[in-house]
Amino acid sequence: MGFRKTVMEALCAVMAVSMIAQPVEAKAAEGLEGESIYQIMVDRFYDGDPSNNATGEAFRNTENCEDDFRYMHGGDWQGIIDKIDYIKGMGYTAIWISPVADPQLWGMPDSNGTQWPTAYHGYNVYDPNRANRYFGAEDEQASKEKLRELVNVCHQNGIKVILDVVPNHVGDYLQGTGSNAHYIDNTSSLKSGTQVQPTAPFNVISWYHNLGDIDFTQELPHNSYSNAMLESHDLGGLDDIDFDNPEAKQAVFDSIKYWIDYTGADGARVDAAKCMSPETIHELEEYIGVPTFGENFDMNVDFVSQWVGDNGESGMLDFPLFQAIVNDFAHGQNFDNTDEISLKTIFDQDYMYGDNANQMVTFIDNHDRNRFLTEAGGDVYKMQNALAFIYTCRGIPTVFQGTEQNRGNANCQIINGIADTWNRWDMQTKDYDGNVVADYFNTSTDTYQLISRLNTLRREYVALREGTQREMWSSPHYYAFSRRMDDGDDEGQEIICAFNNSYDTISNTMQIRAESSIAAGTVLENVFDSNDTVTVSATRTVTVSVPGNSYKIYKIAEDQPEVEYADVTFTIQNASTYWGQSVYLVGNCDALGNWNTSLAVGPASCPDYPTWTVSVSLPIGETIEFKAIKKDGNGNVTWENGNNHSYTVPSEGGNCIIQWN
Ligand code: NOJ
Ligand code: NOJ
Ligand code: CA
Numbered sequence: 001m002g003f004r005k006t007v008m009e010a011l012c013a014v015m016a017v018s019m020i021a022q023p024v025e026a027k028a029a030e031g032l033e034g035e036s037i038y039q040i041m042v043d044r045f046y047d048g049d050p051s052n053n054a055t056g057e058a059f060r061n062t063e064n065c066e067d068d069f070r071y072m073h074g075g076d077w078q079g080i081i082d083k084i085d086y087i088k089g090m091g092y093t094a095i096w097i098s099p100v101a102d103p104q105l106w107g108m109p110d111s112n113g114t115q116w117p118t119a120y121h122g123y124n125v126y127d128p129n130r131a132n133r134y135f136g137a138e139d140e141q142a143s144k145e146k147l148r149e150l151v152n153v154c155h156q157n158g159i160k161v162i163l164d165v166v167p168n169h170v171g172d173y174l175q176g177t178g179s180n181a182h183y184i185d186n187t188s189s190l191k192s193g194t195q196v197q198p199t200a201p202f203n204v205i206s207w208y209h210n211l212g213d214i215d216f217t218q219e220l221p222h223n224s225y226s227n228a229m230l231e232s233h234d235l236g237g238l239d240d241i242d243f244d245n246p247e248a249k250q251a252v253f254d255s256i257k258y259w260i261d262y263t264g265a266d267g268a269r270v271d272a273a274k275c276m277s278p279e280t281i282h283e284l285e286e287y288i289g290v291p292t293f294g295e296n297f298d299m300n301v302d303f304v305s306q307w308v309g310d311n312g313e314s315g316m317l318d319f320p321l322f323q324a325i326v327n328d329f330a331h332g333q334n335f336d337n338t339d340e341i342s343l344k345t346i347f348d349q350d351y352m353y354g355d356n357a358n359q360m361v362t363f364i365d366n367h368d369r370n371r372f373l374t375e376a377g378g379d380v381y382k383m384q385n386a387l388a389f390i391y392t393c394r395g396i397p398t399v400f401q402g403t404e405q406n407r408g409n410a411n412c413q414i415i416n417g418i419a420d421t422w423n424r425w426d427m428q429t430k431d432y433d434g435n436v437v438a439d440y441f442n443t444s445t446d447t448y449q450l451i452s453r454l455n456t457l458r459r460e461y462v463a464l465r466e467g468t469q470r471e472m473w474s475s476p477h478y479y480a481f482s483r484r485m486d487d488g489d490d491e492g493q494e495i496i497c498a499f500n501n502s503y504d505t506i507s508n509t510m511q512i513r514a515e516s517s518i519a520a521g522t523v524l525e526n527v528f529d530s531n532d533t534v535t536v537s538a539t540r541t542v543t544v545s546v547p548g549n550s551y552k553i554y555k556i557a558e559d560q561p562e563v564e565y566a567d568v569t570f571t572i573q574n575a576s577t578y579w580g581q582s583v584y585l586v587g588n589c590d591a592l593g594n595w596n597t598s599l600a601v602g603p604a605s606c607p608d609y610p611t612w613t614v615s616v617s618l619p620i621g622e623t624i625e626f627k628a629i630k631k632d633g634n635g636n637v638t639w640e641n642g643n644n645h646s647y648t649v650p651s652e653g654g655n656c657i658i659q660w661n
Helices: 009-018 024-030 066-070 077-082 082-089 139-156 224-232 247-261 278-289 301-305 317-328 343-347 350-359 381-394 446-460 462-466 590-595
Strands: 035-041 094-098 101-103 126-131 160-165 268-269 293-296 360-361 396-400 428-430 436-439 468-475 478-482 494-498 506-511 522-526 527-536 541-546 550-556 565-573 581-586 598-602 611-621 623-631 635-641 645-648 654-659
Touching: 077 082, 077 094, 077 139, 126 139, 126 247, 139 160, 160 247, 247 278, 268 278, 278 293, 301 317, 301 350, 317 343, 317 360, 317 381, 343 468, 343 478, 350 360, 381 396, 381 446, 381 494, 381 550, 396 446, 446 462, 462 478, 462 494, 468 494, 468 506, 478 506, 494 506, 494 541, 527 541, 541 550, 565 581, 565 598, 581 590, 590 611, 590 623, 598 611, 598 623, 645 654
Parallel strands: 035 094, 035 396, 094 160, 160 268, 268 293, 360 396, 565 654
Antiparallel strands: 101 126, 428 436, 468 478, 478 494, 494 550, 506 541, 522 527, 522 550, 565 611, 581 598, 581 623, 623 635, 623 645
């Protein structure tokens, strides 16, 4: 558990078991480590209640052209309730849903005087304290009850709910900058229903920075200057809250805390984290009492990690790893390339996350990125390989809705820059009149089934949720690692995973990690195919062959072969010149402690001096390297015979003679 935990919080967590409503502090202490998340863009999921749909121009059924994706499509919270079995069937433990506050329906005119709808995604907020009327209901009370009902239904089904929260900004209303900042007062040329300011108390101009847009050409290098610029300017026009203003800060924090408290939601995804200081978001996390993970759309581990940990959040969206996954799994680049973002370069920097690497939220794409399948040129095997990867590597795997349907961007084209149209298709494609022409709630696709198996696997093996990750192999097209529980009740549980991102089968013989407790002779079993086993060699290596664009995941097999032992007598001859000092045998096998344990052979047990003997039980068939050493009274090795001897233990046991001099 990487999440900070005070004694008091730990106590609450224990007490909470017997309470009906869990105290908020307990939830924060638990963190999100171990969850697996399904990301839902509510408007694009399922229309469970057409009565709340936007009417008129702001609404479209079709997805025929890019603009169609900028309008409301009708999905809502009832739709998630209706489809809870579909989500549960994949085995997710949590969902992350689009922002819940009431959104700004129409944006202000762009430079051509055109107004675009902004409400469907929810990031442009109108009333932070009111539940989204298009996701819930027009009636304010009924709307928030629907949200609470959604959380309850999820909880009844064993699924946690993570709210997307947007503290950094509201929608885009303010015109001009500095002392010239103002809300539009002449609304005659605007679309009817255009909201020209957020609701009170958020319509106080001094609550905002009013410095104009972030200049992303000045974002790098990351330093105090560029960080200050990100914090104090508008993200694409979105009116930027000034957290140095105590009333503004309190109002924002309270609005978010309200939704968490009212609904009983379990965590928050914090939008646009890099536009707020780690300290501010840390305070927010403490205040709302649930774990949070922020969004820093940034591939630099050093930068992202500044928001992680005891002075930041419990985790962050893992954009650096995401970029490595696209490079390596979708584009087939080298896993161990040290000049570019690769698995190797990213995992080598995991130390920057301290104890929180397992709280990083991993993903292969999202609502702002091209669908992975399109990045992978439509190759479903590559996508499934990447999915198996995020389900086995450290972190909290998160999958964007629809991935399970083997569908990339709706136009099958790469979108340059921010992807926020063709990747956001509806789980039901409709014609102009709203008739369903394609339904993507298919539970029998191979990827739906794979995700279900992967979620079952993670539930079964705590090592995949909380274990330490250690590299076992890094080469251009083959990367392998172990996940191991180093302490606790499951100490020693270990899963070994290998990935191939080329088209050819690759086999490697890898050393079991020194930290591992897997012994020579242990049989490892493919978690998805009990007929596929590999045996750890006497020198603790394991050979794993991985087909092209695929993976192998091995656990320690439940049935291990019975090891039979036979007695071997070692005889050491001609030790005359060294009598009086202790002589020992050491051997390179588990039974002889891998050079660490020594068996005393003389002089205590030497009735036949100068010939000393020692008998020991050893595994039949194992080839053992051994040598004789001598120690002084302090246990220091003062001599060892130059030649190592090798002996294969016969089934009837036997004698092994070693010449002392
Ligand atoms: C990041 C979100 O993921 C994106 O979709 C949104 O538009 C911006 N933040 C602004 O809120
Ligand atoms: C507006 C929305 O589509 C939002 O979700 C997106 O992230 C931003 N534009 C950035 O392009
Ligand atoms: Ca609806």
